[in-house]
Each structure stands twice: as C-alpha cells, then as structure tokens.
Amino acid sequence: MGHKKLIRFRAIEGFRNVLQYPKHMPGTWHEFFQNNHPITLELACGKGEYSVNLGREHRNRNFVGVDIKGNRIYNGAKIAIQEGLDNVAFVRGQIDHLNEYFAENEVSDLWIVFSDPFLKKPKNRLTHPRFLKLYQQVMKEGGVIKLKTDSRELYDFTHEVIAEQSCSIVEDIQDIYSKGKATGALAIQTFYEKMHLAEGRTIYYLAFTLPAHPIVVPERRKKEAEEDAAAE
Template structure:
C-alpha cells in the first residue's frame, strides 16, 4: 500500500464521522440515535467510493441521515473529509465489506438505498459479487423499511440488464427506469448529482442507466 493510502487510512481512524469494521456492529439498530443523535430516517449509499452521492444527498436533505458504505478507506477519506470540512453533520461513513451488511443494520432500519456506479463484475464467474445478485437483494430487503426504495445508477449496460432481470424474476415493483438518464425527463436535482466516474463516462458520451424499485410485488 502506498504512503498516501496509508496516510488516509490512518486519518479516517481519527474522523468522528467514520465507523470501521466491527465497531459498526455496536450501532446495529441504533444508528440514528447513537451515531447521529436524532431520530431521522437513514439512507445508505453502497459502494460509495469517494462519497460524492452521500455528501450531496445530505446537503439536499438535512431532514435525513446518510451513510456511505465502502471497504476502501482511502476512497471514503475524501467524502468524510469534505463532510467534516463543510460541517455536514447528517453524513457518516461505514467501512465494511457489503456482504456483512446484516451484521451492522437491523431489520427495517433503512429508509432508502442507493447503488451508484458499482463494479459490474461482468465475468460470469463473479456473478455472486454483483451488488444486485439475489443474495444481496435478500439482505437489502431485510434492512429496508416496508415502503423503502432501491436506486441504481450505472454506465454498464450489461449490469443494468442483469439488474432488471432480477427485478423481473422477483416480480418487484418498478417506479422509474431509463437507459439514457440525461436524455430522459427523469433528471432532477437528485439524479443530476454526478460521481467522479459518472463525469468520466459522460465526457465520452456514455449513456447512464437508472432504475428505482421496491421490494413490493408488482
């Protein structure tokens, strides 16, 4: 690991808005009360990377709490540092493997989940690693409130098609979908938030896919 990565890993250990690994288990079912000190609903961004979506959503919705989840501490560092520097107190970051999410959140604890530009894991042998694989969807369903929603933004057409296939197989209710977000009428102040990777894709005219769904039956 390079010196810069080591520095960032060391620094996030001192950040009040970052919880790492097993420490998150102690907050299970009590994130709003114990971490944020309030009773606001909680929104997760999974595979949050540098946390652009987490931080910008928090700015737009001060009446909610936001947690960015990722394993790579050197990426989390950027979003966490920005939130601290700008005094955004409804933002937190959790450094864990997403596979362990049920160890850190209680059933019905989460109001909404975002997945923004995750690794599409295109190889067939890595299907189980895709964040919309049925095993992951089962976990999200457990921690989401009954009326909670899922959101996916991705540049990867194959991963988007795979996700739609899982939604269809489970007969889940879709609210919005498009294979070309910025040519659609869906773009608003929320969907126009752009991550580092999204800006790169848009610079080469790559279409952006988006779908919003719930675990209610269609």
C-alpha cells in the first residue's frame, strides 16, 4: 500500500463522519444525524461526489456514501467536514453486507453512480437480483433506486432484471446530455463521468422502484453466479 493511502486510512479513523464496518448502527442512524430526515445511500460512492453535492443542495435530507476503499472515501469525507455538511456521512464496508449497517425501512432511496459494470461477472453488478433482494431489506416501500452509468451492458442488464422482477420504472433516459436532461441531481459530474464524457461516451439513467413482493433470485441467475465463482 502506498504512503499516501496509508495516510488517508489513518486520517479517516479520526473522521467523525466515517464509520468503518458499523454493525452497531442499524436503527440508530437518525440518532447519529440527530434528526429524522430521510436517508439516501450512494453505493460504490468512490470519492463521494454525489453524497457531498446532494448534501449541499438538500440540507433536509441525510446522505451516506458506501464504499470499501477508504482512501477514496477520504476525499468526500474531508470536504463534508470542511464545509460543515453534518447531513453527509460515509460507511467503509462491503455493499453485500448492507443489511448489517442499516435496519429495515431505514433507507428512503439510493444512487448507483458509475459503478463497475463487471462485464465478465454479472453476479457482482449492483443491480443484480441478489443485490436488489438486499436493498429490499433496508429500503422503505416505494423507495427509488437510481442508476447512472456509461455502460450500455449494465443499463440493458438492469432493464432485464426490472422486467423479470416486476419492478416499476420511474424514469428512463438513454442519453441524458443529448436530451437536455442533465439538470438537478443528474447534472452532478463525478471524476469518472467527466472522464467518460471527454471520451464521447453516452450516459444512461434509469430510476425504478422494487416490487411489493419479495425479490427472488431466478435459477438462471444463481447458475450465472456459480459459473462466475467457478471461473475465479
């Protein structure tokens, strides 16, 4: 591990807005924020650009960025502290352990922004049914999942999952910039988005809600996961 990363890992240990593998937190987030405002998650948040920018614009909501890489979280956490954004926090932890960090009905909605599309390992995509099943355990009914990506593969895959799980599409934009839809929250640009736009890539946006019935991972998706595991 590089010297710079070590410095950042040590630094976040003292940041009041960073919690590492916080299994003691389910059901207590409103005590942490000292309010009863809705909680929005940013999954695979990287440097936390969405959490920070949304926190600036919506002081009546709480935002929690989740990522395993503490050296990236450091950036957003430091900015939030410097700007006094008490409605922004970060969790260093595994997304597939989300139900160990949040309680049932504790999350209002969530963002998935330029996450790894895992082209060779569909089971790791954050819109795979195994993840939707996990989100269903912590989200309020009717909470919106918002995907912003430059990956046509991930966008199409998510459409397939939405159809098979009977999710409801809230908004579907195949090219937010050509259609003049890069406004409000969609105008926030992460480090990766700026890089992708410079390369001329198309940016997709898909927002949807989970069904009222429990998410069930289809056998063919389970088989995909087994094949992925065997190939590792």
